[in-house]
Amino acid sequence: MAKRLYVITRDLHLYVSLFLSPFILLFAISVFFLLHGRSGREQAVQSAVISDLPAVDGLERLSGRDQVNGVRPLLDRLGVSGEINFIRRIPKDHRLVIAVMIPGRETTVDLNLPQRSATISQRNTGLADALNYLHKMPGPHNVNIRGNSFYMGAWRWLADASAYGVLFLTFSGVYLWTALRAERRVGIVLLSTGAISFFGLIYAISR
Amino acid sequence: MPSLAESTFRIWNRRGHYYLGLYFLFFLWLFAFTGLLLNHSWQFAEFWPNRKVSKFERKVEVPPADTDVDRARALMLRLGIDGEIDWTTARADSSVLEFRVNRPGRNISVTAYPEQSRAIVEQTDINTWGILRVLHTFTGKRVGDERNDRDWFLSTLWVISRDAVSIGIVIMVFGGLYMWYGLPAKRNLGAAALVLGSVACAMLVFGLRWM
Numbered sequence: 225m226a227k228r229l230y231v232i233t234r235d236l237h238l239y240v241s242l243f244l245s246p247f248i249l250l251f252a253i254s255v256f257f258l259l260h261g262r263s264g265r266e267q268a269v270q271s272a273v274i275s276d277l278p279a280v281d282g283l284e285r286l287s288g289r290d291q292v293n294g295v296r297p298l299l300d301r302l303g304v305s306g307e308i309n310f311i312r313r314i315p316k317d318h319r320l321v322i323a324v325m326i327p328g329r330e331t332t333v334d335l336n337l338p339q340r341s342a343t344i345s346q347r348n349t350g351l352a353d354a355l356n357y358l359h360k361m362p363g364p365h366n367v368n369i370r371g372n373s374f375y376m377g378a379w380r381w382l383a384d385a386s387a388y389g390v391l392f393l394t395f396s397g398v399y400l401w402t403a404l405r406a407e408r409r410v411g412i413v414l415l416s417t418g419a420i421s422f423f424g425l426i427y428a429i430s431r
Numbered sequence: 432m433p434s435l436a437e438s439t440f441r442i443w444n445r446r447g448h449y450y451l452g453l454y455f456l457f458f459l460w461l462f463a464f465t466g467l468l469l470n471h472s473w474q475f476a477e478f479w480p481n482r483k484v485s486k487f488e489r490k491v492e493v494p495p496a497d498t499d500v501d502r503a504r505a506l507m508l509r510l511g512i513d514g515e516i517d518w519t520t521a522r523a524d525s526s527v528l529e530f531r532v533n534r535p536g537r538n539i540s541v542t543a544y545p546e547q548s549r550a551i552v553e554q555t556d557i558n559t560w561g562i563l564r565v566l567h568t569f570t571g572k573r574v575g576d577e578r579n580d581r582d583w584f585l586s587t588l589w590v591i592s593r594d595a596v597s598i599g600i601v602i603m604v605f606g607g608l609y610m611w612y613g614l615p616a617k618r619n620l621g622a623a624a625l626v627l628g629s630v631a632c633a634m635l636v637f638g639l640r641w642m
Contacts, residue, residue: 242625246628246629247632248604354640383470394459398456414453419456
């Protein structure tokens, strides 16, 4: 029974880690950009003005998810797809500025409602920015509108799977290590020094 | 028959996988768990509504110094506060020294009037859930923030620890891939899992831009 449990745990540890390894690498590598990198947004902006848009009533009065759902058909018509990051309303000009993100590309749609026109600016922000963006998403901000695109819904699921997967890999890894008698002593020393440095640092930084 | 060098590498790769995993175990738990906290607004982990704010004013000499950072550090020493200095606003009034001091669990806003030898300190303390969340995001310096530098020893140490964890993870992932490749019986199913994960990840990182 114990042997069977060991074999099942070992296989699960292997296959779960293989599936998650690209995501784990994404999170690990993006940490360097987040901690030390500069924002990679220097690339040239491409702009286009589109006019004769269909009239849409009441968009300005909407808020939150309703507003996101309201502007989505307009964005589809403009050929802009992605996660709506936020919508900023400029009441005196009756304009809506919509930031639409996909990893590595930021599109800003400046919607002029009375003139029924839109200025679309797009910039490629690069690989580092794509990794940073995915690392931080879905995140704690704009919760009521987050996940308004298909890819963000999928990423939300995969980011959760990565976190739960890492927890599973650590627990199963500890279990697999305990079965290796020859490695037990060194392992305990490393586990203890890791715990001391972890709790010591947290105590010092947050006391 | 593997060579001696290959056998030695295989043994130490396996050991490195265990050793790194065990050393960084608590860090991995912290970052995985707080990642979930940040992505879900779980009610039990709320911290901002429960924050404690206190404010006090103190007579204190603001010592002269060459730079604003040195001046702020000297003032912090006299006020008995410590943390990462965050310059939030441009100084419109040169007679006022205004800055924030951040550390996981505590944000302090300092407004000092050197000519009047007084300082107003507003301190916000958050609970353990808040501290856990901040530990995940605390970098001492935001990406693209040219105004601030990492100037607190402990935030630098925290950043170095996070770098070390990330390097450890990368080594563990590649070491794990090498160990898997040494198991011919697991190669096909393992390759399927790896390809599935890689395609999904590549779609998000690169693919969406090209679609």
